[in-house]
Amino acid sequence: MLGLMQDWPLLCHKILDHAAIQHGGREIVSRSVEGPIVRVTYAEARKRALKVAQLLERGGYREGDRIATLAWNTANHLEAWYGINGIGAIYHTLNPRLFPEQIAWIMNHAEDRALFVDLTFLPLAEKIVPQVASVRQVIVFTDAAHMPQTSLSNAIAYEEWLKDGDGDFTWKALDENAACGMCYTSGTTGDPKGVLYSHRSNVLHAMIASTPNAMGISARDVVMPVVPMFHANAWGLAQSGPMVGAKLVMPGGRMDGEAIWELLDTEKVTFTAAVPTVWLMLLQHLEQTGKTLPHLKRVVIGGSACPRAMTQKFQDIYDVEVVHAWGMTEMSPLGSLCTMKPEYAGLTGDGRLDIEQKQGFAPFGVEMKVTDDDNVDLPWDGKTFGRLKVRGPSVARAYYGGAGADQFDEEGWFDTGDVAHIDRHGYMQITDRAKDVIKSGGEWISTIDLENLAVGHPDVAEAAVIGVAHPKWDERPLLVIVKKPGKEPTKDDLLGFLAGKVAKWWMPDDVVFVDEIPHTATGKIQKTTLRDRFRDYRLPTQ
């Protein structure tokens, strides 16, 4: 027997409708790419999104078409998303930090039919678009006055384009499982893989994100998504912000400490989110200038592990609550957030910081487990680590085109590729990537734990740990060290430093010194390159 409740599909553009109706006068404030701060209300943004939808439809775009965006966080970018969704098309965010040939590969794979692009990235687009035959039109987020000469024949200024629309358009009626957004993940190996969000997954994700166990935002918040919209929906804030009617502050292309602080201060931002690198720049700016953060209440930090000292500074010096978080593009992206359960809520000082080093717990709508290589569940004891697997309505079930099928099992669990442990209260901590963890005699050794310890040595600039083949143990850890200038630590110094801090069988079998450790485009250690380099390394026999 079915219930007798309304069939009210969960559609992204209903979020903007709600914002316009219930929070119509509230602002989206953007640092424009042209420079000035610009303001638009939710009611105005909805009208502009309706024009986008109307003009896309008139231009021949249809349900299911992929429309690429290569842009910073601005109101223009946001309203374009909702307009694209409003005809049933799919916004496809491109990461401008990738190499042009990677972006072209991705656009060809997705068969993008149009591109919305910021002025900043027009030179990049000029390199890419000629390689992507499916693109029929390039719409540049600017007005006629700022529109530069361009080699792209089908380019038009956004504001000029919008002039042809009157917004007299009705959003398309869609299946809530229709695709609405696309974002490719670029691993360190293999081709990028496309995640295809649905209206349903985005709306549910935004609801979950808004609850106080997660981000806990409301109409009273002023929310600044510093994390880019091209990083998995700005961690969902592109949907959850309008859903709760929060004033949005969009930082555009400037993410330096001064620019971020200026917006935090003048717009009285209460809630923000970004990767540690951004906050490092902000904290440095604060230290240099003596500025403070009187309005900011909470900052969500994710993307990579938040350093303990960063959490401490935000909380102790600036009275800003840090919420450590973890997620993946494949998860829309939120997986866990380190808000406090009552078991930990009373902690202060180091006790609290110990917990805040964890990436937190999964809210309702995210199932999580850790297993060994044979898919056997591991205990939640805060130390036994294994493959982290997730399941939920905002988690991918496949990649676009069918790549990476081995990451999804028949029970619906997605293998995140991360290695983690979970404590008895459900707090998860990432300890490694599955491809980096060292398997020694059937037991796992976390390279990240060893690296974090080794960089604590005063003479070490950077440390990496990789597994090297071993005749008896399969793999054993090799510690790779970049010395600080003018310092000459020895192998014995380093092993002596680690001794007693880790289990004996975790101790690296050897230490090598190098001039430089290779990094990926996003600043992570490129362990594949390191492993290649030391593939034939012979560990000393004892």
Added chain:
Amino acid sequence: MLGLMQDWPLLCHKILDHAAIQHGGREIVSRSVEGPIVRVTYAEARKRALKVAQLLERGGYREGDRIATLAWNTANHLEAWYGINGIGAIYHTLNPRLFPEQIAWIMNHAEDRALFVDLTFLPLAEKIVPQVASVRQVIVFTDAAHMPQTSLSNAIAYEEWLKDGDGDFTWKALDENAACGMCYTSGTTGDPKGVLYSHRSNVLHAMIASTPNAMGISARDVVMPVVPMFHANAWGLAQSGPMVGAKLVMPGGRMDGEAIWELLDTEKVTFTAAVPTVWLMLLQHLEQTGKTLPHLKRVVIGGSACPRAMTQKFQDIYDVEVVHAWGMTEMSPLGSLCTMKPEYAGLTGDGRLDIEQKQGFAPFGVEMKVTDDDNVDLPWDGKTFGRLKVRGPSVARAYYGGAGADQFDEEGWFDTGDVAHIDRHGYMQITDRAKDVIKSGGEWISTIDLENLAVGHPDVAEAAVIGVAHPKWDERPLLVIVKKPGKEPTKDDLLGFLAGKVAKWWMPDDVVFVDEIPHTATGKIQKTTLRDRFRDYRLPTQ
């Protein structure tokens, strides 16, 4: 093109799974019907719910079966719901305040196959069950030691029954649109009408309810639903509480001021919800004893309009935030909550109380409009009132069996039967019931506004306003007054008191004095009876 996100149906029993996994040690504290305070954790409650499911299935109950409950708010009642849902059956809450013949009528209409009942209501069940042929089994929430003699042949004590289960059961895989709960509304006229909740509508409602624009509850809250589970899912707290992992405090059968205060205090309740009558008893208890509310942060007040003085006392004397709310059984039930948008957040004193008299704004997932009788939208100006209509994923699209079809239109809007205005910031205020509003020369007059003014006269004990036929204006207001003992106000006194406080054309045409005003079982003025009594009343001609 469909998205590639997981098919993870929104099912009620997943809420309890989540609570058991992520908040397994947190407690549900109940004042048992037998007397003592009893405690069970979410992990234990889930195990007991699994036993309920296992035993129901073994007992021959199947997906779609209606299983009635006649019980207070306790952990037993809650785990029974989840167990019922776990086999795809439908919990059907009965309101013990109805007359026995009404309850029997409802049970027969629903064709309930079993009944879970509290000791308190066993005598009531003994009257009803023999009239309901579909009921095969009566399970009494108690243990063998407390099980009384009963005339019901198929009765068994819950704890005895549970002993036959081991909880080795897997929740049924269900369509998220499957029915999961049932609740009849009893209007003042006509037969009761059944609302049939789905798993999806309940889960979405709980998500929406948890967000800070609505109830804003988290794992750090201690939540006491005083509002009964037989009143539309305890306003959703039966789902949202476990969903966020809040400690739950269930007041059982005692809702007097002393009992409520005791639980608020000893269990350190931070969040609670009930109708004004309950809070009147609590406030009286506090005044008599000098007790305070040091732990309580927020109280949601709905069911009927929250008196201004009540809001003021909670906020000014006890430092508890009042969230005025409105909803209906047909809405799962939340429709709007008076949390503060930034436009109003800075208000204090009378300015804030003015806003808090409104029932608040609709969160995402509830669409709301006011229309005239011809379904034309009325402006959101805070004064033009009309029929309040709603739409959303947790709003009914029909009643069980098809009754009341005229309340649903082809665009999906449900006519609430309430009359309201909405202000420019989206804050709605109920001004009347549609069937009570007086239509004078095509314009509407709110009887509630007139009543609220009239009871402000020092000599008036109670006031009611009804429409009486008028040859020229169709209807004109008649003011019906119960005098305070020993007081003798005159018609001129009362009309003089109203003069200047309402528009001239709102002024009652006449005043009559009566010994008593009739009330419904739930304490509302029975206007149908009053209208019958004064059907032939001749208004004075001027």
